Amino acid sequence: MPPLGATDLSARDRQLRVAHLDADAFYVAIELLRHPELRGKPVVVAGSGPRAVVTTASYEARRHGVGSALPAARARRLCPDAVFLPPDFRAYREVSARLMRLVRSHVEKVEVVGLDEAYLDLEGLYSPRAAMRRLVVEIERSLRLTCSVGVGPNKLVAKVASDADKPAGFVVLTREQACARFASSPPAIVPGIGPKTAARLAALELRTLAALAAAPQELLIAHFGPNMGRELARRARFEHDGEVGSPRKVASESRERTFDTDLRDPQHMREALARMASELCHSLAAHRRIGRTIGIKVRLDDFTTVTRAHTVPEPTCDPALVSEVALRLLSQYAPARPVRLLGVRVAGLSAADASSHDAEPARGARDSTGTGGRARQLGLPV
Ligand SMILES: [Mg+2]
Incomplete structure (x- = not known):
């Protein structure tokens, strides 16, 4: 029997990172x-308000054209027999935590x-495919959930491969195989090519990944600029060197809400905005993020949309400060018509750990009282 070791890996397996x-x-x-009585039936998880959207649909419901982000009212028309359930994010987060614990018990870098x-990150595993098969079996056994898996030389190939054969898919591809398999697919299946970019590509007659990969670089650069032009061509060839564990830097985080009925009472607007500011700050604190620029978004009933922002001297995730600034921006704008949507954002984010204000924002986020008036101390517009 040949000795087990890295030298025994086939060239193909070495590509599966x-x-x-x-x-x-x-x-x-x-x-x-x-x-369990709902198994085999069309099931849709969606909110209940008139403007709610579908969060997830069972594969039975998807056959009727019901998918994520579809307005719930339209989903009801498309699939009147579907069972509609309200989302229970607390339960989903609990299962997610168990799922990720299991994943981390099989693979170190996640x-x-x-x-x-x-x-x-599969690097260094003797048999990446066998390791992933074992993980999938383990998830099914202990959580009773099925997963789809894509394996490839980089994150782009892996992501598109995991999507290619759902549910319970297991697709292993080299970069070259990915190029061949998805040659006639629309560019938007590749992460990083969004609907707006896809529409601009379609206007250039670049409607498939093969067409995009073969497009002259000068054409892409002329339309998208040098950086994005080159990046689009690379993505079309499934070239990507982003490492597992180095997610894109998050520049901002926001919360926004479209109301079931337009808000007319300024007090209701203030309450909604303060609630979102508090949710946002708790999330920032949980991810140990702080930022200096606090902004609001207001959409009126005629779809006029405005944003206003203010930058504070020190990065923060203090809910009292963020909501005070947001409320002041709202009262300065003073919406002249009923409000359809409100949002709050903190931008210019950095890691709280990297800052000398480390402990303070986290404490502020837990204690949302007692810091009122701080905006004034910081010289904010009154
Ligand atoms: Mg999924």
Whole structure:
């Protein structure tokens, strides 16, 4: 028997450095564990307000054209027999924590990118494919959830591969195989090519990844600038050197809400905005992030949308300060019409750990009282 060691790895296996794991119809799958009588039926997890959207649909409901982000009212028309359940994010977060613990017990370097999604660094594993098969079996056994897995030389290939054969997919591709398999797919299947970019590419007759990969570089650079032009061509060839565990730097975080009925009472607007500011700051504190620029977004009933922002002297995630600034920006704008949507944002984010104000924001985030008036001390507009 040949000795086991890195030298025995086939050239192909050495290429398989990254996996993307994605639980199938995660929210619905969790609901089906609690409501086994709904198995095999179209099930949709969606909010209940008139402007609610679908968060997840079971594969039975997807056959009727119901998918994520579809307005719930439209989903009800498309699939009147579907069972609609309200989302229970607390339950989803609990299952997610167990799922990610399991993933981390199999693979050391993991980059969680959503409640049900993660990139796994497979470098150094003797048999990456066998390791991923074992993990999938273990997840199914202990959490009773199915996952789809993509394995490839980089995050782009892994992500697109995990999406290619859902549910319970297991797709292993080299970069060259990915180029061949997805040659006729639209560019937007590749992460980093959003709907707006896809529309601009379509206007240039670049409607497939093969067409984009073959496009003259000068054309892309002329339309998208040198950086993005080159990056689009690389992505079309599934070239990517982003490491697992180095997620894109988050520049800002926000919360916004479209109201079931437009808000007319300034007090209701203030309450809604303060609530969102508090939620946002708790999330920032949980991720140990702080930022200096606090902004609001207001959309009126005629769809006029305005943003206002103010930069404070020190980065913060203090809910009292953030909501005080946000409320002042709102009262300065003084919406002249009923308000359809409100949002609050903290931008210019940095890691709280890297700052000398380390402990303070986290404490502020837990204690949302007692810091009133701080905006005034900081010389903010009154
Ligand atoms: Mg998923």
